[in-house]
Amino acid sequence: xxxxxxxxxxxxxxxxxxxxxxxxxxxxxxxxxxxxxxxxxxxxxxxxxxxxxxxxxxxxxxxxxxxxxxxxxxxxxxxxxxxxxxxxxxxxxxxxxxxxxxxxxxxxxxxxxxxxxxxxxxxxxxxxxxxxxxxxxxxxxxxxxxxxxxxxxxxxxxxxxxxxxxxxxxxxxxxxxxxxxxxxxxxxxxxxxxxxxxxxxxxxxxxxxxxxxxxxxxxxxxxxxxxxxxxxxxxxxxxxxxxxxxxxx
Amino acid sequence: xxxxxxxxxxxxxxxxxxxxxxxxxxxxxxxxxxxxxxxxxxxxxxxxxxxxxxxxxxxxxxxxxxxxxxxxxxxxxxxxxxxxxxxxxxxxxxxxxxxxxxxxxxxxxxxxxxxxxxxxxxxxxxxxxxxxxxxxxxxxxxxxxxxxxxxxxxxxxxxxxxxxxxxxxxxxxxxxxxxxxxxxxxxxxxxxxxxxxxxxxxxxxxxxxxxxxxxxxxxxxxxxxxxxxxxxxxxxxxxxxxxxxxxxxxxxxxxxxxxxxxxxxxxxxxxxxxxxxxxxxxxxxxxxxxxxxxxxxxxxxxxxxxxxxxxxxxxxxxxxxxxxxxxxxxxxxxxxxxxxxxxxxxxxxxxxxxxxxxxxxxxxxxxxxxxxxxxxxxxxxxxxxxxxxxxxxxxxxxxxxxxxxxxxxxxxxxxxxxxxxxxxxxxxxxxxxxxxxxxxxxxxxxx
Numbered sequence: 001x002x003x004x005x006x007x008x009x010x011x012x013x014x015x016x017x018x019x020x021x022x023x024x025x026x027x028x029x030x031x032x033x034x035x036x037x038x039x040x041x042x043x044x045x046x047x048x049x050x051x052x053x054x055x056x057x058x059x060x061x062x063x064x065x066x067x068x069x070x071x072x073x074x075x076x077x078x079x080x081x082x083x084x085x086x087x088x089x090x091x092x093x094x095x096x097x098x099x100x101x102x103x104x105x106x107x108x109x110x111x112x113x114x115x116x117x118x119x120x121x122x123x124x125x126x127x128x129x130x131x132x133x134x135x136x137x138x139x140x141x142x143x144x145x146x147x148x149x150x151x152x153x154x155x156x157x158x159x160x161x162x163x164x165x166x167x168x169x170x171x172x173x174x175x176x177x178x179x180x181x182x183x184x185x186x187x188x189x190x191x192x193x194x195x196x197x198x199x200x201x202x203x204x205x206x207x208x209x210x211x212x213x214x215x216x217x218x219x220x221x222x223x224x225x226x227x228x229x230x231x232x233x234x235x236x237x238x239x240x241x242x243x244x245x246x247x248x249x
Numbered sequence: 250x251x252x253x254x255x256x257x258x259x260x261x262x263x264x265x266x267x268x269x270x271x272x273x274x275x276x277x278x279x280x281x282x283x284x285x286x287x288x289x290x291x292x293x294x295x296x297x298x299x300x301x302x303x304x305x306x307x308x309x310x311x312x313x314x315x316x317x318x319x320x321x322x323x324x325x326x327x328x329x330x331x332x333x334x335x336x337x338x339x340x341x342x343x344x345x346x347x348x349x350x351x352x353x354x355x356x357x358x359x360x361x362x363x364x365x366x367x368x369x370x371x372x373x374x375x376x377x378x379x380x381x382x383x384x385x386x387x388x389x390x391x392x393x394x395x396x397x398x399x400x401x402x403x404x405x406x407x408x409x410x411x412x413x414x415x416x417x418x419x420x421x422x423x424x425x426x427x428x429x430x431x432x433x434x435x436x437x438x439x440x441x442x443x444x445x446x447x448x449x450x451x452x453x454x455x456x457x458x459x460x461x462x463x464x465x466x467x468x469x470x471x472x473x474x475x476x477x478x479x480x481x482x483x484x485x486x487x488x489x490x491x492x493x494x495x496x497x498x499x500x501x502x503x504x505x506x507x508x509x510x511x512x513x514x515x516x517x518x519x520x521x522x523x524x525x526x527x528x529x530x531x532x533x534x535x536x537x538x539x540x541x542x543x544x545x546x547x548x549x550x551x552x553x554x555x556x557x558x559x560x561x562x563x564x565x566x567x568x569x570x571x572x573x574x575x576x577x578x579x580x581x582x583x584x585x586x587x588x589x590x591x592x593x594x595x596x597x598x599x600x601x602x603x604x605x606x607x608x609x610x611x612x613x614x615x616x617x618x619x620x621x622x623x624x625x626x627x628x629x630x631x632x633x634x635x636x637x638x639x640x641x642x643x644x645x646x647x648x649x650x651x652x653x654x655x656x657x658x659x660x661x662x663x664x665x666x667x668x669x670x671x672x673x674x675x676x677x678x679x680x681x682x683x684x685x686x687x688x689x690x691x692x693x694x695x696x
Contacts, residue, residue, distance in 0.1 A: 024642060031647060032647050032648070033647075034645040034647060037643055044643065044645045047640075047641075047642045048642070049641065051640050051642070054640065057633050080641070080645075093377065101398065118528065208624060209623075210623070210625060210626075210644075211282070211621070211623040211624075211625065212623050213623060213624055214622040214623055214624065214635055215622070215624060215629060216622070218624075218630060222633065230638060231636055231638075232394060232639070233458065233622070233630065233634050233638050233640070234531050234640055234641075234642055235626075235627040235630065235640070235641045235642065236642050237642075237643070237644040237645075238623075238626070238627060238641045238642060238643050238644065239278050239643070239644055
């Protein structure tokens with residue numbers, strides 16, 4: 001499971017000999033998990049479209065590819081935001097997206113999207129599976145995106161800081177050059193995972209949960225985010241009257 | 250990088266936005282968030298309050314009224330011996346009745362406070378009985394005609410004697426006992442005071458009489474020694490005759506025991522004795538002292554007359570008191586066993602419990618809200634994050650949640666309808682007909 005082993009998998013070929021596993025996402029499952037940014041989205045999806053547009057503008061300016069999605073603590077809606085943002089990007093005709101679940105403590109992307117993930121990112125890291133076969137193509141309606149589901153690891157922190165992780169990220173950068181890669185990271189303040197991996201990210205999206213995040217949490221996160229650009233701070237689960245002008249559409 | 254990166258905590262928060270405090274939705278959201286913290290103390294306090302309101306043992310008060318009647322015989326004819334302001338009198342009566350011995354006797358007689366009695370010291374018992382006893386003047390609304398000078402000087406007053414107790418019958422019994430004791434005490438007091446006055450005056454009269462007698466004797470003796478040789482016995486019988494005539498004259502007016510009669514008698518006696526005695530010497534000194542003595546006797550006689558008159562008046566007063574012709578206490582309302590307890594006002598207790606529950610619930614909800622540092626609005630991040638970076642995403646309600654919510658609303662409406670129907674049925678079955686109800690309400694409202 002060295003870096004060379006990983007590199008030996010070679011570039012991902014979307015060819016007949018190594019077809020990407022396809023998964024169809026079920027709309028009702030997504031809806032039940034508050035993943036709403038698929039199809040011609042309803043009123044809630046528009047908020048994610050707005051976020052998508054703003055995030056993509058920022059990233060395009062600097063030609064960034066890697067976006068880390070994290071939150072101060074658990075339960076802020078970080079995975080929901082990552083999934084919705086990914087789905088929203090996938091709906092753009094000239095864009096494609098890869099969603100990587102790097103929360104090795106409590107991976108949730110698979111559950112939220114309704115994918116029974118065998119293996120996932122840990123298998124790739126440990127060299128059991130090549131990256132190309134671990135990545136799934138999740139499609140709903142005419143749109144599709146690539147997903148690298150996560151799996152639980154007892155030593156998440158070590159993996160995050162490891163050379164192997166660095167190599168994996170390099171491989172992803174090379175193989176999915178044209179894609180925006182969204183990483184669902186663990187909560188920032190619950191360990192050093194995020195701090196270890198942040199230097200390898202281009203930009204970060206901080207998800208704050210209404211009711212569960214405090215101002216001092218945000219300040220604490222700011223200390224760790226000194227060297228990473230935060231493209232947006234999402235105030236999630238907000239109940240404030242969020243501008244009735246959205247209802248205009 | 251966050252554009253607002255200040256790692257010292259000394260940043261000045263921007264002008265805090267409080268506009269949301271004016272919006273009703275803010276409070277509705279707050280309630281939706283914290284309703285558990287509101288409902289828990291609310292239900293607890295209300296339940297406790299309701300239990301208190303229902304289980305609080307009732308207290309009955311039995312009350313009688315005593316009228317303090319002013320003297321019926323005009324005071325120009327007979328002056329009352331015992332006079333003091335009515336208010337003062339009531340206080341005196343109260344103090345005299347509420348003695349330790351009296352109260353303990355009452356408590357023992359009616360076996361008051363049976364559950365606490367064994368634990369209480371006599372002092373505590375007395376305090377407890379005192380606490381339950383209510384003696385207070387009743388305000389009489391005098392109309393204009395009654396406001397005469399006499400009425401203002403000596404107003405007719407009524408005071409109530411009441412006793413509060415958990416048992417209506419016992420309360421009435423104790424109140425009766427208290428009234429009886431008050432009446433007895435008052436009668437004994439005023440007769441004893443009247444008798445005291447008479448006794449004092451009688452002693453005074455006696456003393457003056459004794460003095461007078463002594464003077465009489467002295468004068469008679471002096472007259473004898475001085476008169477005999479000077480007038481040669483001719484004047485002596487004259488004095489004696491004069492005195493005897495006076496005695497007959499006064500005897501027609503006064504009784505045998507009157508001091509004037511007695512004094513005359515003694516003088517006559519002394520003169521008759523002297524007549525037989527040897528003649529004393531006669532000089533200017535004896536004449537002078539005789540005159541002085543006579544003057545002294547005259548003034549003494551005046552005092553004696555005055556004292557005698559006072560004594561007679563006092564005797565009359567005493568009789569007045571004994572016959573209860575002067576100011577007296579009269580029971581105008583006997584204490585009866587009350588039908589309804591005065592305490593507790595269960596409705597009031599319930600209302601207070603409800604208010605307390607409301608405040609307790611709201612208080613706890615607000616406390617939790619204040620202690621919760623979690624952000625509620627994107628505005629709250631403005632102090633640490635550039636506003637341009639913030640994007641707000643509303644809470645996403647899933648279809649399942651919407652269904653559950655709708656189910657809850659329907660369930661609530663159903664329960665509400667059932668309760669209303671149930672209340673209507675109960676009202677139909679147990680309440681009097683509507684017209685009667687309206688009539689009752691009118692009486693209650695426009696009483």
